[in-house]
Amino acid sequence: MGAQGPSLKRYALTRIALVFPMVFILLTLVFLLMRVAPGNPVSAALGGHVPPAVINQISRRLGYDKPVYVQYGDYLWDVARGNFGTTISDRRSVGSIILVNGAATLELTFFAMLVALVVGLLVGLVCGRFRDSPIDAGGRLFGIVVYATPVFFLGLLAQLVFGVWLNWLPTSDQASPITLALMKTHTNILFIDAIIDGNWGALWDVVQHLILPATTLGIVYGGVFIRLIRVNVIRTLKEDYIEAARARGINERSVVYRHAFKNALVPVITVVGLQLALLLGGAILTETEFNWPGIGHELYVYLQNRDYAAVQGIVVVFGLVVVLASIVIDFAAAFIDPRVRY
Amino acid sequence: MHLRTRVRYLVALGVGAVALAAVAASAALSAPQRSNASVILDGTTDTVTNVDPAGNYDYGSFTVDILIYQHLLDFPAGSKVPSPSLATGCSANAALTAWTCKLKQGVKFSNGDPFTSADVKWSFDRVNKIKDPSGIYGLLANLKNVTTSGAYSVTFHLKSAQSTWPFILTTGAATIVDHKVYPAGKLVANSDVANLVGTGPYKLTKFTPGQQAVFELNPNYAGAKPKNSSVIITYYAKSSTMKLALQQGTIDMAFRDFTPTEYAALGKTSGITVFKGNGVVIRYLVLNVKRTPTNNPAVRQALAYLMPRQDIATRIYHGNVQPLYSMVPAGLPGHTDAFAMQYGTAPNTAKAKAVLTKAGVKMPVPLTVWWTPTHYGDASADEYTEIQRALNASGVFKVTLKSAEWATYSKTLGTQYGAFQLGWFPDYPDAEDYLVPFYDSHSNFTSNGYKSAAMDAILAKEQAAKTTAERLVYVEQAQTLAAKDAPIIPYWQGAMLAVARSDIHGIPGTLDPTYIMRFWELSKS
Numbered sequence: 036m037g038a039q040g041p042s043l044k045r046y047a048l049t050r051i052a053l054v055f056p057m058v059f060i061l062l063t064l065v066f067l068l069m070r071v072a073p074g075n076p077v078s079a080a081l082g083g084h085v086p087p088a089v090i091n092q093i094s095r096r097l098g099y100d101k102p103v104y105v106q107y108g109d110y111l112w113d114v115a116r117g118n119f120g121t122t123i124s125d126r127r128s129v130g131s132i133i134l135v136n137g138a139a140t141l142e143l144t145f146f147a148m149l150v151a152l153v154v155g156l157l158v159g160l161v162c163g164r165f166r167d168s169p170i171d172a173g174g175r176l177f178g179i180v181v182y183a184t185p186v187f188f189l190g191l192l193a194q195l196v197f198g199v200w201l202n203w204l205p206t207s208d209q210a211s212p213i214t215l216a217l218m219k220t221h222t223n224i225l226f227i228d229a230i231i232d233g234n235w236g237a238l239w240d241v242v243q244h245l246i247l248p249a250t251t252l253g254i255v256y257g258g259v260f261i262r263l264i265r266v267n268v269i270r271t272l273k274e275d276y277i278e279a280a281r282a283r284g285i286n287e288r289s290v291v292y293r294h295a296f297k298n299a300l301v302p303v304i305t306v307v308g309l310q311l312a313l314l315l316g317g318a319i320l321t322e323t324e325f326n327w328p329g330i331g332h333e334l335y336v337y338l339q340n341r342d343y344a345a346v347q348g349i350v351v352v353f354g355l356v357v358v359l360a361s362i363v364i365d366f367a368a369a370f371i372d373p374r375v376r377y
Numbered sequence: 378m379h380l381r382t383r384v385r386y387l388v389a390l391g392v393g394a395v396a397l398a399a400v401a402a403s404a405a406l407s408a409p410q411r412s413n414a415s416v417i418l419d420g421t422t423d424t425v426t427n428v429d430p431a432g433n434y435d436y437g438s439f440t441v442d443i444l445i446y447q448h449l450l451d452f453p454a455g456s457k458v459p460s461p462s463l464a465t466g467c468s469a470n471a472a473l474t475a476w477t478c479k480l481k482q483g484v485k486f487s488n489g490d491p492f493t494s495a496d497v498k499w500s501f502d503r504v505n506k507i508k509d510p511s512g513i514y515g516l517l518a519n520l521k522n523v524t525t526s527g528a529y530s531v532t533f534h535l536k537s538a539q540s541t542w543p544f545i546l547t548t549g550a551a552t553i554v555d556h557k558v559y560p561a562g563k564l565v566a567n568s569d570v571a572n573l574v575g576t577g578p579y580k581l582t583k584f585t586p587g588q589q590a591v592f593e594l595n596p597n598y599a600g601a602k603p604k605n606s607s608v609i610i611t612y613y614a615k616s617s618t619m620k621l622a623l624q625q626g627t628i629d630m631a632f633r634d635f636t637p638t639e640y641a642a643l644g645k646t647s648g649i650t651v652f653k654g655n656g657v658v659i660r661y662l663v664l665n666v667k668r669t670p671t672n673n674p675a676v677r678q679a680l681a682y683l684m685p686r687q688d689i690a691t692r693i694y695h696g697n698v699q700p701l702y703s704m705v706p707a708g709l710p711g712h713t714d715a716f717a718m719q720y721g722t723a724p725n726t727a728k729a730k731a732v733l734t735k736a737g738v739k740m741p742v743p744l745t746v747w748w749t750p751t752h753y754g755d756a757s758a759d760e761y762t763e764i765q766r767a768l769n770a771s772g773v774f775k776v777t778l779k780s781a782e783w784a785t786y787s788k789t790l791g792t793q794y795g796a797f798q799l800g801w802f803p804d805y806p807d808a809e810d811y812l813v814p815f816y817d818s819h820s821n822f823t824s825n826g827y828k829s830a831a832m833d834a835i836l837a838k839e840q841a842a843k844t845t846a847e848r849l850v851y852v853e854q855a856q857t858l859a860a861k862d863a864p865i866i867p868y869w870q871g872a873m874l875a876v877a878r879s880d881i882h883g884i885p886g887t888l889d890p891t892y893i894m895r896f897w898e899l900s901k902s
Contacts, residue, residue, distance in 0.1 A: 075784075075788070077510055078784065078787045078788040079784040080434075080435075080510075080511065080512075081511075081512045082783070082786070082787020082788055082790065083752075083787050083800070083822070084512075084792070085512050085515055085822055086820060086821070086822040086823065087792075087822065087824055088791075089512060089515055090512075090788075093510045093512060096508075096510070097510060109856060112502075123510070124424075124426050125424075125425065125426045125427060125586060126426075126427060126432070126564065126566065126567070127567070127586055131568075135585075135586075136587075138873050160695075191617075194618075194621050195621075198621055198625055199621055199624055201626065205622075205625065205627060206618065206621040206622060206625055207618045207621065207622050207627065208588075208611065208622070208626070208627070209588075211607045212589065212611050212627065213416065213418075213609070214428060214627065215585070215588070215589050216583060216589065216591045217610055223870065262878050273675055297531065323615060324615070324618065325618065326611075326613050326614060326615070326618045326619075326622075328585070328587055328588040332587065332614055333587060335614055336587060336614060339783075340424075341753070341784040363813075364597075
């Protein structure tokens with residue numbers, strides 16, 4: 036450990052230092068992309084309704100006529116002070132969007148990841164255990180199909196089947212309108228808020244509303260885990276120590292579930308981190324499809340309004356979350372396996 | 378598996394099952410009712426920018442505001458003219474440059490503050506002081522100042538004569554707020570629900586941006602008691618999701634907006650009714666009079682002869698819109714079918730060819746038509762494909778379609794486009810609001826280059842007309858000249874549509890040209 040300590044520390048510092056240029060590049064790209072196309076939030080809101088002179092007058096007042104480099108400088112200065120600004124269309128602070136709507140996204144992605152892991156682990160394990168059997172073929176096919184299916188299409192199917200035809204589950208929103216109206220918010224994660232208040236009726240309502248979006252998003256990303264875990268289980272079952280365990284007379288069930296499976300899980304940790312970026316991307320589509328009031332849903336709306344401040348803030352937060360998650364995963368991988376250094 | 382391990386599993390399973398049963402039982406006992414008996418659950422794809430009326434100029438915010446606030450004059454259901462609301466009446470001086478309104482006494486805001494002339498002056502002054510980027514202050518461009526005379530009389534001094542000032546008093550810019558609560562120079566935040574007080578039938582009790590607005594009865598409301606106990610509006614990003622919610626019963630009704638196909642499907646769904654009333658939303662094709670080929674009046678007239686209005690209404694919108702033959706929609710005072718009188722009601726290829734032949738224009742005329750994909754709804758693509766099909770089939774035009782997203786499109790319009798799609802939703806339901814912004818050379822926002830001294834003169838007379846009868850004469854003259862010059866070709870007028878489940882009552886009574894959803898008139902059985 037003595038030899039590893041400084042090395043891991045140096046590695047950690049390097050990784051953290053790299054965050055700053057990454058975020059800087061992200062900020063710059065988002066800023067420039069928003070300004071490449073003609074038009075601004077004022078023309079998007081008032082164009083086709085008021086004379087161009089009025090639009091220009093308001094745009095000037097808001098500083099959209101300033102040179103791009105001046106606007107960029109102002110923006111960087113604000114971000115450096117932790118001020119992501121206020122949305123132009125509805126005057127919300129970007130910070131409050133991140134807190135309120137980010138909580139809804141956190142709730143959705145957490146449960147989606149849970150679904151992805153449960154589906155991936157179960158199906159992957161069974162497929163690996165019964166390699167080349169009809170069960171394996173079915174599991175692999177399932178994994179490929181769900182991964183290849185666009186999340187909004189799967190969501191639409193789920194809404195139609197379980198919402199409209201069977202009428203088992205609600206098709207949209209975080210909770211029913213009356214529950215939402217009556218609930219008190221503490222953390223903005225309704226699942227937790229309902230528990231804090233001991234409001235079991237609301238909790239049940241929230242859980243019902245979570246099932247379709249979380250399952251849709253989770254199943255799609257479960258496809259990756261299925262293939263990964265299957266391959267790892269197959270590889271692990273060929274390892275010498277597994278053969279040795281079998282030779283010692285340990286029954287096959289214990290060999291698979293207690294020895295092979297545990298070791299097959301290690302590479303999954305890294306993939307979980309990588310999947311988070313994809314999961315957040317999928318959350319935008321899922322939230323829009325299910326009217327889930329998360330940060331992706333807001334991004335969709337603000338993009339349509341060309342709300343610079345909102346889009347910049349949300350995209351940067353998405354980027355930061357992915358960067359931080361990848362760092363945590365890298366640390367975890369480096370800690371578990373001392374050979375890992377990037 | 379060891380015995381001890383198995384026992385552990387069993388115990389865990391048992392505890393889990395008991396916990397689940399407890400939660401389920403508790404949930405069954407305390408589950409919130411999906412739909413409370415007298416609560417109206419509405420859905421919409423509109424968005425709310427600001428609840429504070431000094432900071433919004435969009436229909437979604439206006440729909441929220443009419444539940445919370447009132448104006449000096451408002452439109453009761455079925456009325457096409459402004460009627461006393463917080464005022465007992467308004468009258469003008471002989472020159473139409475000063476309008477005096479007498480105010481109702483004994484009216485209170487939802488927080489208990491009394492309503493006086495100070496609130497009226499404060500409300501108008503702060504709109505002009507804040508000058509919100511939403512542009513709402515533009516509606517008060519003709520207002521010089523507001524003076525009060527005692528607690529219950531107020532006078533609006535205008536820069537120039539305006540016969541339609543009472544209509545301005547019904548718009549969002551003229552919403553009355555409490556001067557003790559609303560700051561003079563800044564907006565009240567949407568999150569500050571306690572201070573978003575008005576004199577309207579409801580008070581806003583909860584507002585979650587992009588998600589939900591909750592309204593409960595205003596105990597101080599001076600008007601007739603609403604026919605429901607509260608209204609909850611749920612906001613949807615996609616109409617398809619809202620449609621499913623309506624079908625499932627998560628919401629009782631939806632007001633604005635579905636695609637034509639969704640309206641058609643909902644119309645066939647058992648237990649759901651699509652209500653249709655007079656609407657004032659219009660679509661039109663703007664022609665740039667400075668760019669070739671539409672700078673040639675003959676080309677514009679040929680387009681007017683060939684516009685496939687009925688096909689668009691039937692094939693694309695399934696009858697939810699009707700052909701429009703003037704910029705002023707049918708149903709509003711002064712409307713005439715000016716384009717029908719000049720070019721006929723159906724496409725006429727022979728006359729289109731004749732007008733071009735006479736002008737020496739070679740056919741087919743190449744024409745690039747611009748449209749925008751999302752801002753006016755998903756049906757725009759089909760709408761413009763239909764226009765292209767009809768014009769090309771005539772052999773008179775060879776149309777190329779081009780599209781741009783709204784943010785780009787709205788900035789460009791007539792500065793670069795020769796022929797382009799636009800739509801209009803009025804600031805107030807009067808013919809003037811369908812003429813001046815399009816044909817007056819000082820107000821034309823389309824940048825299509827249209828300037829006509831004759832038209833300017835007619836519109837000036839219309840704005841200064843002393844009587845309604847006199848004003849409507851000029852309104853008709855303006856429509857006739859607009860059809861002749863054809864710098865814009867109107868082609869459809871949309872119906873006001875609302876969809877509701879069978880237990881919602883009162884919707885037909887509120888579907889009129891004022892385009893106001895009066896939720897307080899709705900009840901639930």
